[in-house]
Amino acid sequence: MAEQSSELGANNHTEYRFENINNLIEVRGLKMHFPITQGLFSRIVGYTKAVDDVSFDIREGETLGLVGESGCGKTTVGRCIVRAYEPTAGEILYRESGDLTDDLKKLRIHVHHFKADDKVSTGHAIDLARLSGKDLLPYRREIRMIFQDPYSSLNPRMTVFENVTEALKNSRWVSRSEMENIAGELLKRVGLRPEYMVRYPHAFSGGERQRVVIARALVTNPRLIVADESVSALDVSVRAQILNLMEELQADYKLTYLFISHDLSVIRHICNRVIVMYVGKIVEIAEGLDIYTEPRHPYTEALMSAVPISNPRHRKRSERIHLQGEVADPSNPPTGCYFHPRCQYAKDICMQQTPELQDLGNGHFAACHFAKELELRGAVMG
Amino acid sequence: MTTPLLEVTDLKIHFFTDEGVVKAVDGVDLTIERGKTLCLVGESGCGKSVTSRAFMQIIRKPGKLVDGSMLYRFKKDDGTDEIIDLAKLDPKGKPIRQIRGQEIAMIFQEPMTSLSLMHTVGQQITELIRLHTGATKHEARNRAIEMLQRVGIPKPDRLIDEYPFRLSGGMRQRAMIAMALSCNPTMLIADEPTTALDVTTQAQILDLMLELQNDYGMALLFITHDLGVVAEIADDVAVMYLGKIVERSDADTIFNNPKHPYTQALLRSIPKIAMQRDELEPIKGMVPSPFRRPVNICQFQPRCNQRFEACSRVEPVSTLINENHSVRCLLYEDVAAVHQADTEAVAHG
Known part of the structure; x- marks a missing residue:
């Protein structure tokens, strides 16, 4: 099946570069707009624009962080x-992957029954947004998700073994003993004892469950x-x-992470x-530490100043930026820049024109009319 | 040192479950002073919330206060002090009802579950005011509007008639604070009041609480697991682990000169913006199951990186390093005392 869809993908998507x-x-x-319905016939009265015209890249092997407050659409992007x-x-x-390391190739061939020359060459692109149903299946194996709450994301009526290997069953027939081997190896890798795989999730603590969830994603x-x-x-x-485990696994398995969090530290x-x-909307993109040391969007500045500093000697309550009002309603956003009603630097243009994400050099982008002029404070790094 | 408002000695709260007794709080000593902020820090399950609930005698079943005293300095109308032992009060009796809400008020983590869904914000606040001050409906309503305004809610005269689900998380927490402060309490217990909020909202709420504390001079007992928040607001810090306070001092000492291995490890394990990537050092192992806690030895010993031979035989007691700093760790107990305990243990064993 993997063979079929990669063919299909290659045919359908040669136009993408x-x-x-x-x-x-x-x-x-x-x-991603969610309809707001009302009344007996669920008449659509408006749309919640959870994600509204967002463009970004994820580089192979990197960990890309996606931050924002609740309701900003970060989870919807994921x-x-x-x-x-x-x-x-x-x-x-x-x-699509073309050049795999030998280890990964072996794993793909033996565990997932890919053919040795199964994958199209590097650079072929597939538009995931246009695929549906069965065509998506091979990509569902390659893009996996880990959720916040390890208590609700594991099925309590399945053992750890069943939870971890469920995704394998959907791809092809694997013998029980082989699945046990795979699950055992993975559990060992995430720091759990393989013997525990016969237990049910309730027997584990939160941290252990999150390890199981990670093993399930890796399977x-x-x-x-x-x-x-x-x-x-x-x-x-x-x-x-x-966090340390996730970093180790990234090195071992050549993983790429899209890391969604509200926690800046x-x-x-x-x-x-x-x-x-x-x-x-995306208000800012930056490499490495730049977002902390030199934010270029007033919202990022406010976000940084709100992060508690873990040292009473650096208390900065007095200089903290107080955002006025509440987060805008995504079904009825303000005109112009969505942040302007709360922005201390707002000018007339901010009310009328929606700012585009502009390139500031060094991989730094900000969606603010005054991104180049404003001198903004970063987080306290001392 | 000023006279404490609340002095807790050897507080023990045990939960009698079918599977066995859980010693959620096992000998806690605390003092809270007027106008000061004490932060109670610890991981989930260490007993910090149960401790605070004990002060208001609202421990959930099957929990029971089995031992200890909580001496509360109650200021009577004529200006004299009366010391009440909160531990001796009947949870359903009249005296504790007068203290709850009026003397000691509480704010909870999730305002959605602690506010009633069936009543408007106004109804809930006025009920409290009328109960404790005997004000008329009209007076209570005015007082409620005044409080809502004080906590920074826009258009309080309109919002007072809204139901809690119509408010955002930050506004709900503000309404909670307005309610808690409406009877001018002497002590405010805040149990993880900002955990469910976004950082910018959290910053607003923390600033508001400190501002109100300044204005009303109340004592604040702040319970949290977030050391960043502690660093922002605490005067004093008490670190809890498995039902015991392992270290207690002023905020500056806790963050810059921590003594107990658990406090040190905790500080090293939180990611900070100012920290290099490779510095993150987790505490090995995990919090043991409540039924399998180490007894009569140091409870942190299995996870401790500084343990030595005596740790698995002797239970440390709280030791004063200086008048303002106490630690429960054998490293800081007098070597002689350790030896004595050693020989005793050998003799008993």
């Missing part, structure tokens, strides 16, 4: 990429993992364990690049 060959995913003009949602508009270009040998608030529900001491720790979202 990647802007950069190092990208694994290129998202172009992604929109869900569109794993195709849990069908986007309203836009492209999600996915580069299909994915290339991209969308981690949606994957450490937010964990205790601090366990959170560090899981966690993002700082694990991500190579950061995207900041506000009310369904």
Whole structure:
């Protein structure tokens, strides 16, 4: 089946070309609008623009952070990429793997029954947004998701073994003993004892369950993992364990992460690049530490100033930026720049024109009319 | 040192479940002073919420306060102090009802579940005001509007007639705070009040709470697992682990000169913006099951990176390093005392 769909993909999608060959995913003009219905016949009275014209790249092997406050659409972006949602508009270009490491090739051939020359060459792109049903299946194996709450994302009526190997069953027939081997290896890799696979999820603590969830994501040998608030529900001491584990696994399995979180310090720790979202739009993209040291969008500045500093000597309550009012309603956003009603630098143009994401050099982009002029404060790094 | 508002000694709260007794709080000593902020920090399941619930005698079944005293300095109308032991009060009796809401108020983590869905914000606040002050409906309503305005809710005279589900998370938490403060409490217990909120909203709420504390001079007991929040607001910090307070000092000492291995490990395990990527050092192992906690030895010992031979035999007691800093760890107990305990343990064993 993998064979079929890669053929199909190659035929259907020759028109797509990647802007950069190092990208694994290129998202172009992604929109996800949810209808608001009313009355007996569910008349559509409006749309919640959860994601509104978002474009970004995910480079192979990187950890891309997606930050923003609740309701900004970051989870919706993640869900569109794993195709849990069908986007309203836009492209999600996915580069098929051509050059795998020998290990991964072996795993693909033996475990997933791919043929040795199964994959089209590097650079062929598939638009995930246009595929549906069976055509998506091979990509569902390659793009996996980890959720926030390990208590609700594991099936309590299935043992850990069944939870972990369920995705394997959908792809092909695998003997029980082989599945046990695979699950055992993975559990060992994520730091759990393979004997525990006969137990049910309730017997595990939060951190252990999150390890099981990670093992479950890895079982299909994915290339991209969308981690949606994957450490937010964990205790601090366990959170560090899981973050370190995710970094190790990334090196071992050549994984790419889209790491969605509201926690700027966690993002700082694990991500190579950061995207900041506000009310369904990207307001800033920056490499490495740039977003913390030199934010170029007033919203990012406010976000940075709100992060608590873990040292009482650096208290900065007095200089903190107080955002006025509430986050805009995505079904009825303000005119112009969505942030202008709360922005302390807002001018007339901000009320009339929606700012485009502009290139500021060094991979830094910001959607603000005054991105080049404003002198904004970064987070306290001391 | 000023006279404490609340002095807790050897508080023990045990949960009698079918599977066995869970010692959720096992000998906690605390003092809370007027106008000061005490942060109670710890991971989930360490007993910090149960401790705070004990002060209002609202421990859920099958939990039971089995031992300890909670001496509360109650200011009477004529200006004299009366010391009440909250632990001795009947949870259903009249005296504790007067203290709840009026003397000691509480804010909970998730405002959606702690506000009633069936009543408007106004109804809920006025009920409390009328109960405690005997104000008329009209007076109580005015007072409620005044409080809502005080906590920064726009158009309070309109919002007072809204139901909680119509408000955003931040606004709901503000309404909760307005309700808690409406009777001018002497002590406010805030149980993870900002955990469910976004960072920018969290910053607003924290600033608001400190501002109100300044204005009304109340004592604040702040319960959280977020060390960043602690660093922002605490005067004093108490770190809890498995039902015991392992370290207690002022905020600056806890963050810059922590003594207990658990506090040190906790501080190293939180990702910080100012930190290099490779510095994150998790605490090994995990919090043991409540039924399998180590007994009569150091409870942190299995996860500790500084443990030595005596740790698996002797239970450390709280040791004062200086008048303002206590640690429950054998590393800081007098070597002689350790030896004595050692010999005793050998003799008993």
